[in-house]
Structure formats: structure tokens, C-alpha cells
Amino acid sequence: MKTQMAVSRLLAVVTTLLLSWSTAPAQAMDPTLAEILRIQDESARGSSSVGTMTMRIKTAQWERTLTLKTWSQGTNKTLVRIEAPAKEKGTATLKVDGDIWNYLPKVDRTIKVPGSMMSASWMGSHFSNDDLVRESRFTDHFTCQFLQKADPAAGRHHHVVECTPRPTAPVVWGKVQLRVRAEDKLADQVTYYDEKGALVRTMTFSGFDVVGGRKMARRMQLTVADRPNELTEIHYDEITFDVKHPEQTFTLQALKR
Amino acid sequence: MGTFRLAWRNIWRHKRRTGITLAALSLALVFTVLYGSMMEGYMVNMEQGALDFDIGGAQVFAPGYQDKPSIHTRMADAADIVQRLEQQGIPAAARLLASGLVASGEASAGAQLRGIDLARDTRVLSINTQLKEGRWLDGADPRGVVLGVKLARVLGVKLGDELVVLSQATDGSIANELFTVRGVLLSVGEATDRSGVFLTDQAFRELMSFDGGAHQVVVKRPVEMPLPVLAQRVMAAAPARDVQTWRQLNPILATMMDSVRGMMAFIFFIVNIATAIVILNAMLMAVFERIKEFGILKALGAGATDVLKLIYAESLLQVVLAVGVALVVGTPALWYLSVYGVDMGALAGVSAMGLAMVSNWHAVVSVPGILTPFLIMLVVVSVAVLYPALKAALIQPVKAIHHT
Numbered sequence: 319m320k321t322q323m324a325v326s327r328l329l330a331v332v333t334t335l336l337l338s339w340s341t342a343p344a345q346a347m348d349p350t351l352a353e354i355l356r357i358q359d360e361s362a363r364g365s366s367s368v369g370t371m372t373m374r375i376k377t378a379q380w381e382r383t384l385t386l387k388t389w390s391q392g393t394n395k396t397l398v399r400i401e402a403p404a405k406e407k408g409t410a411t412l413k414v415d416g417d418i419w420n421y422l423p424k425v426d427r428t429i430k431v432p433g434s435m436m437s438a439s440w441m442g443s444h445f446s447n448d449d450l451v452r453e454s455r456f457t458d459h460f461t462c463q464f465l466q467k468a469d470p471a472a473g474r475h476h477h478v479v480e481c482t483p484r485p486t487a488p489v490v491w492g493k494v495q496l497r498v499r500a501e502d503k504l505a506d507q508v509t510y511y512d513e514k515g516a517l518v519r520t521m522t523f524s525g526f527d528v529v530g531g532r533k534m535a536r537r538m539q540l541t542v543a544d545r546p547n548e549l550t551e552i553h554y555d556e557i558t559f560d561v562k563h564p565e566q567t568f569t570l571q572a573l574k575r
Numbered sequence: 576m577g578t579f580r581l582a583w584r585n586i587w588r589h590k591r592r593t594g595i596t597l598a599a600l601s602l603a604l605v606f607t608v609l610y611g612s613m614m615e616g617y618m619v620n621m622e623q624g625a626l627d628f629d630i631g632g633a634q635v636f637a638p639g640y641q642d643k644p645s646i647h648t649r650m651a652d653a654a655d656i657v658q659r660l661e662q663q664g665i666p667a668a669a670r671l672l673a674s675g676l677v678a679s680g681e682a683s684a685g686a687q688l689r690g691i692d693l694a695r696d697t698r699v700l701s702i703n704t705q706l707k708e709g710r711w712l713d714g715a716d717p718r719g720v721v722l723g724v725k726l727a728r729v730l731g732v733k734l735g736d737e738l739v740v741l742s743q744a745t746d747g748s749i750a751n752e753l754f755t756v757r758g759v760l761l762s763v764g765e766a767t768d769r770s771g772v773f774l775t776d777q778a779f780r781e782l783m784s785f786d787g788g789a790h791q792v793v794v795k796r797p798v799e800m801p802l803p804v805l806a807q808r809v810m811a812a813a814p815a816r817d818v819q820t821w822r823q824l825n826p827i828l829a830t831m832m833d834s835v836r837g838m839m840a841f842i843f844f845i846v847n848i849a850t851a852i853v854i855l856n857a858m859l860m861a862v863f864e865r866i867k868e869f870g871i872l873k874a875l876g877a878g879a880t881d882v883l884k885l886i887y888a889e890s891l892l893q894v895v896l897a898v899g900v901a902l903v904v905g906t907p908a909l910w911y912l913s914v915y916g917v918d919m920g921a922l923a924g925v926s927a928m929g930l931a932m933v934s935n936w937h938a939v940v941s942v943p944g945i946l947t948p949f950l951i952m953l954v955v956v957s958v959a960v961l962y963p964a965l966k967a968a969l970i971q972p973v974k975a976i977h978h979t
Contacts, residue, residue: 380747422751427739429678434685442747
């Protein structure tokens with residue numbers, strides 16, 4: 319009789335615990351954390367833009383700098399065209415939803431990147447084709463928590479947020495860590511780890527500035543853990559947001575121009 | 576000589592029994608020789624299919640290339656390695672490797688580009704003979720490429736179709752060029768079938784802005800040179816490089832060959848046990864029937880060794896006769912299988928476990944392949960007959976004469 323009562327009490331406790339856990343995230347999401355995640359998602363998503371950027375790629379064997387012109391609409395449509403060096407001028411990549419096409423002016427052909435090549439390098443950089451295509455949002459696909467809260471009085475000017483992907487999220491990382499500036503809640507460093515917890519790549523943002531009416535990092539640097547001394551750096555030379563793109567901007571015809 | 580004459584007469588006292596024994600022995604011999612030669616042929620085919628067309632006896636890479644292939648992980652002195660091997664009579668050829676993207680029309684696929692040293696490569700590998708259609712590479716046609724069979728199918732290309740090749744050159748720039756499909760290979764091995772794009776080394780160098788060196792040296796094993804010896808020679812010729820024999824490059828094939836050998840040995844063992852039982856039974860019968868006779872022989876002064884010799888002479892004669900019958904019956908069959916083989920019909924060209932089946936399965940005749948079963952039978956019979964022979968030799972004349 320006694321044990322039975324103990325069991326039922328235990329069950330009640332467990333049930334309450336389970337219930338409180340399952341509802342916890344919605345209730346307990348720190349307002350600061352929620353805002354940080356919203357800002358990250360929005361800055362990644364943008365609305366529509368036209369811009370020019372310089373991409374510098376440094377590997378163990380070579381170093382090169384490309385000037386790129388970019389057009390984007392939301393996250394699902396992007397067109398990037400090489401302006402310089404002259405040898406590759408006109409080479410372009412079109413991304414529409416999950417597909418990528420490359421236009422090669424030298425041979426005047428357009429190639430669709432097959433699924434098996436999605437993990438290959440994009441334009442020789444440390445970004446992969448997948449990086450262009452894959453879309454994940456911190457608010458939808460990750461469970462995040464503070465590792466450290468900023469406290470300017472104590473000299474801590476950064477929040478550190480750790481995000482682990484939800485089981486169904488289209489994410490290859492084991493976890494992602496954000497270092498967020500307290501002043502404007504923009505991340506200045508994002509580190510990506512694999513499923514075993516080993517560091518895979520680091521993105522560093524700098525040159526925070528008001529560009530095209532919004533505050534953003536002008537410079538973005540990507541380093542890959544297993545290739546020390548290599549990096550890809552992107553600098554936004556100019557960018558205009560909220561552009562109305564003509565219908566045919568993101569088509570195979572426009573890719574060739 | 577008297578022993579053999581006596582033995583000869585003895586074995587024909589029971590014509591039917593001796594006939595059955597002879598039939599069993601010669602059948603076992605014919606079977607083991609034919610089976611052994613066919614399996615040898617199977618293995619030679621397998622080895623040839625995988626090694627002569629696709630892998631070679633051994634390969635040399637720059638250290639680390641195998642784990643993390645990169646166009647920059649090259650052997651600057653590949654030409655010297657090739658030369659050092661050639662000086663020892665070991666055919667070798669350098670190959671240039673890169674991964675890339677190939678496309679034709681709407682279709683595209685990942686590919687492994689292989690720049691071929693036209694003059695040397697055919698001395699090492701005979702992939703140039705394995706064409707399903709079209710022709711092998713030619714220096715006079717630098718824009719012509721040869722594709723693996725599955726890759727050609729995925730891309731939906733025919734001879735003469737245009738192929739866009741996209742990769743990243745050694746200077747980081749975008750390497751892209753239009754080529755023409757010049758040939759499509761037969762199935763030679765999974766990796767080549769699925770992603771192999773062969774082009775001349777000159778075309779490769781231009782496409783990829785690749786200067787000196789090479790990524791791979793393929794080496795042919797001279798027929799008489801055992802694999803470990805080859806491995807040693809190659810390592811000596813390519814110090815501090817990653818040298819891999821075909822057994823390391825294709826462990827599945829190596830395991831398969833080992834297991835085929837193991838299975839062969841097991842079947843030979845079973846057949847020989849059965850043979851041993853047949854002859855043991857026959858000789859035991861022959862001894863039991865003649866216990867009185869042996870008793871009289873011994874009473875007349877014959878020693879134990881004389882009787883032992885007699886029984887062994889009888890067994891030996893039967894083995895020799897069986898060998899004779901086996902040769903008469905087996906030789907034409909062996910000749911037929913080695914010359915005409917077995918038509919593999921629908922199985923031809925089917926690639927199983929990364930290996931292509933040949934169209935015709937031939938027996939391979941070798942001196943050890945024939946001699947070994949004969950010698951094994953001799954040993955097996957000698958052991959089996961020991962018991963009846965000793966029984967006869969150790970008979971006590973008085974007891975034997977009263978034996979009923």
C-alpha cells in the first residue's frame with residue numbers, strides 16, 4: 319500500500335516535470351536571446367540586394383582576389399557574377415532554391431551542379447556549393463542557450479550563445495557557437511563544430527558599419543580548422559538593400575547575360 | 576621386379592573391384608585437375624580484369640594523397656621513378672589525377688580526370704583495349720576523351736558528343752574546357768566505370784595549368800616477379816613515397832582470391848579423403864581375403880617387409896593405372912576447356928564487386944596444377960594403405976593358416 323502511494327506520487331512528479339520541460343522553451347526563452355536570434359536570422363536573410371564584393375582566397379598553394387557582383391532576393395534566389403580577374407570575367411553562379419548552375423563564358427556553357435558535387439568548393443573558395451544552398455534559421459532549426467551573458471560593468475562586452483540543431487533540422491553541424499556584440503547584438507564570430515564536437519570552421523565578422531541603411535559587418539572571414547593558414551575573406555564594397563529586381567534576374571538567360 | 580609382377584597378377588584377381596577402385600581414383604584425379612585449372616583460370620581472369628586494366632601490380636603516390644587527394648599533392652620526380660623502374664625491367668607509367676565536374680547538355684556528374692602518358696601507359700595497363708565503342712586516346716586529338724561506361728550512361732553521351740569539363744586549376748583559377756567523347760570503356764572496375772575521364776597528359780596539363788610531376792605511378796608486375804619482390808623494388812625506386820600493391824589497393828579482390836584458394840584446398844581435401852576411404856576399403860578387403868595366403872607366404876620364409884612391399888606395389892600400380900586413365904580422359908577435356916573455355920553468355924561484362932566478368936571462362940593449365948593432385952594422391956594412398964599393409968605384414972603364419 320505504501321509503495322503504491324510512493325509510486326503514484328513519483329509518477330505525478332515525473333509528469334509535472336515532463337510537462338514543464340516540454341513547455342519550457344516557449345515560456346522561458348530569454349527576451350535578449352530571442353532578439354539575438356531574430357537579428358541573426360534577419361541579417362542573414364536580408365530582403366533583396368544588389369552589391370559588389372571582393373573575395374580574397376588564400377590557400378597553401380595560391381592566393382587570388384575576385385571581384386564579384388551579387389544580386390539576391392530573400393535567401394532562395396542569388397546570382398553572383400565574376401567581374402575580375404579578366405580571365406574569368408562573366409563566370410557566374412545562379413542559385414534558385416536548392417539548385418545551382420554555373421555559367422562558363424570561355425566555353426559558353428551552363429552546367430548544373432549535381433548533388434554529388436554540392437560539397438565541393440564554390441569558385442575555389444572555402445565555401446561549398448552547399449553553403450549557398452542550405453538555409454537554416456536559428457529560431458526554427460536550433461535550440462539555443464547562453465553560455466555567457468554580456469556584462470559591460472564587469473568588462474564582458476559579448477554574449478556567447480550555443481546552438482544545437484533540432485533533430486529534423488537541415489543542418490550538418492553538431493553545434494554552432496555565436497559570439498554576439500552586446501551593443502548591437504550582431505555576431506562578430508560564429509564557430510561551427512561537427513557531431514563529435516571538433517571545431518570545423520570559424521567565421522569572423524568585422525568592419526561594422528551602416529551600409530545601405532542598415533548596420534552590418536563589411537568584412538567576413540572564413541577559416542577551416544583542418545587547413546591552417548588558409549582563408550576566404552569577403553568584403554562588401556557596396557550594397558543596396560530593398561531593390562526591386564526585374565522578373566528575369568534569376569533565370570538561366572540572365573546567368574549568361 | 577618380382578614383387579611388381581606378383582602385384583600385377585594380384586590386382587587382376589578381382590577385376591571388378593580393381594576396376595571400381597581405378598574408376599574412383601581416376602575420377603578424383605580428373606576432377607581435381609579440371610577443377611583446379613578452371614579455378615586458376617578464374618583467378619587469372621579476375622586478376623587480369625582488375626590489375627591489367629585498372630590497377631596494375633602496384634601504385635605509387637605522394638604521401639597523404641590517398642587519404643586526401645589534392646592536385647597539389649604531387650610527386651615532382653615521378654618521371655625519375657618511372658625511369659628507375661623501367662631500368663629494372665618493370666613497366667611503369669605516371670598519371671595525372673584531379674577531380675572535377677563533367678557535363679553534357681542538361682546532365683552533369685562528378686568525375687575523376689586522369690591524364691595519361693600515352694607512350695607508357697599501354698605498356699603497364701591494357702585499358703586501351705577495353706573499349707566498348709570508339710577509340711583510345713590519341714596525341715593527335717588532344718580534345719578527345721574516353722569515359723567510363725557508367726559515367727557515359729549517366730551523362731547520356733555518345734561518341735562525338737561534346738563534354739564540358741570543369742575543375743579548379745593549380746593556380747586557383749576556374750579550369751574549364753570543351754572536349755569530345757572519343758571512346759567509352761567496357762566495365763573495368765567500379766571507380767573507373769562510374770567516374771573515370773581519361774585525357775592525354777598534355778590536355779590535362781593545359782586544362783589544369785599543371786606543370787611538373789604527377790600524382791600516381793602505376794606499375795606492372797612482370798610475370799615471373801612475386802608481388803613482395805615487386806613491392807620492394809618499387810619502394811627502393813620511390814623512396815619515402817606511398818607504395819601500395821594491388822592487394823592493398825583492392826583488398827576485396829585480395830580477400831576473394833584468398834578465399835577461392837582456401838575453398839579449393841578444402842574441396843581437394845574432401846575429394847582426397849573420399850579417395851583414401853575407397854582405396855583403404857579395397858585393400859583391406861584384398862588383405863582379408865588372402866590371410867591364409869599371406870600366412871603360407873610367411874611360413875615359406877617371406878619377411879614382413881616383403882609382404883609390406885607387395886601390398887604397396889599393388890596400391891602403387893593402381894595409382895599409376897588411375898593416372899594413366901585420368902590422363903587419357905582428362906587431357907582432351909582440359910585441352911577443350913583451356914582452348915575454348917566456357918561461354919559466360921549473359922554474365923559477360925557484368926561487373927560484380929567492382930570487377931568485370933570476362934566473356935569466356937578458360938582453364939589455365941600449369942605444371943603444378945597437374946602434378947600437385949597426382950602427388951597428393953600418391954601421399955594419400957600411401958597413408959591409407961598403411962593399415963591394411965601392416966595388417967598383412969604382421970600376420971602370424973600359424974594363426975593365418977587356421978584362419979577361416
